[in-house]
Amino acid sequence: MKKSRKNFLFLLVFFLFFSLSAAEKQVDFSLLRKVTDGTLNYSTFELTITGSGIPETNVTNLNSARITAEKAAAANARLKIVKIISGLILSEKTTVGAYFEGKGDPDFVDRLVNIADIKDVTYERFYSNSSVDLTYKVNVSGYLRRIVENGKEEFSNKKEPLAASSDETAKTKSVLVINFKTKIEPQLFFSIVTEKGEKIYDISMSKEARKSPASLFFAKKKADAVIEKEKLEGEILSVSALKINGSEIVIKNSDAEKIAAELKKECFEEGKIVVVSAE
Structure with a gap:
């Protein structure tokens, strides 16, 4: 009886140990920061962002209304990405936006962010008026690499x-x-x-x-x-x-x-x- 109990306790400890090890492996150790309507993962440089869109007023076909609303949501997400990247800290308290403003090129980030990159939808919500909220995952490392190379010598x-x-x-x-x-x-x-x-x-x-x-x-x-x-x-x-x-x-x-x-x-x-x- 005692031997069976010891075996049971051993198996229990063994099970708990490996359960905790497996749970730890599943924990996300990415460094996340909240941004406007989204989250920036600084470990992968992936930005999760939600864009909102409404259909064009002259569209009556339901399918066409949805398409125009989705295009508007992508455009809205792009504007938010521009704003988020412009607010990132380059060095101490200098933001990306302030840096390019000082260089006389305040539209640098706006030109940089390509709406074609905003395509991976991870969540969508549709409303009765045909408006839509779409959540995208966008890797911004390419944008940041261009920005960093631009300011590398100065910073x-x-x-x-x-x-x-x-x-x-x-x-x-x-x-x-x-x-x-x-x-x-x-x-x-x-x-x-x-x-x-x-x-x-x-x-x-x-x-x-x-x-x-x-x-x-x-x-x-x-x-x-x-x-x-x-x-x-x-x-x-x-x-x-x-x-x-x-x-x-x-x-x-x-x-x-x-x-x-x-x-x-x-x-x-x-x-x-x-x-x-x-x-």
């Missing part, structure tokens, strides 16, 4: 980077994970510095073929899912962030020494960096 951290160890053969780590103990607001031009203010990394040190338009990735609580999805191959070096100073992620001097000694240059060149928010 690069002008400090000279700390010299890394020249012996690449001794380095074993290819992916850098920076963990925050607090919630962070993403920026497209973050740089990494030491407590002394010495530059470790910024976007000028990456190649244009980097995987992320921001030259680094964002995650919530854990970096694993982003690393797996984006195929960021290689051993991981994990450090803790002390704070954000403007657009600078500040890390310990001792962690900077680890980076210089252990991190391969491919990490910075390819943007194989994951910043983890604690929210």
Whole structure:
């Protein structure tokens, strides 16, 4: 009887352990931020947005009314995407819209967003008056890449980077994970510095073929899912962030020494960096 009870308890613990492991795998560790009528996923740069449309007034055919309402919804979603992208933070408190306004090109984002990209409907709601609400999923990484390339030189951290160890053969780590103990607001031009203010990394040190338009990735609580999805191959070096100073992620001097000694240059060149928010 006692043996049966022990076996039962063992099986129960075994079942609970694997159930919790499976549940953890299903948790979404993407870094999400609410935007006007939608959500921006900073881990994948996918924007979920709802557009509303009403049919043209001179249309009497029900099918034609629906088609014109759907076109209007897509156009409405496009306007919202332009507004959302214009409000994204480039560096510290400079938004995309303010940056291009200052360059004398306030319509840059408006020209950039193509209505042809707004096609993947994930949810739809139709009303008795033939109006419609359509929810779209749009990957905005292409838009952001164009914006980042435009402002790359201006927003690069002008400090000279700390010299890394020249012996690449001794380095074993290819992916850098920076963990925050607090919630962070993403920026497209973050740089990494030491407590002394010495530059470790910024976007000028990456190649244009980097995987992320921001030259680094964002995650919530854990970096694993982003690393797996984006195929960021290689051993991981994990450090803790002390704070954000403007657009600078500040890390310990001792962690900077680890980076210089252990991190391969491919990490910075390819943007194989994951910043983890604690929210």
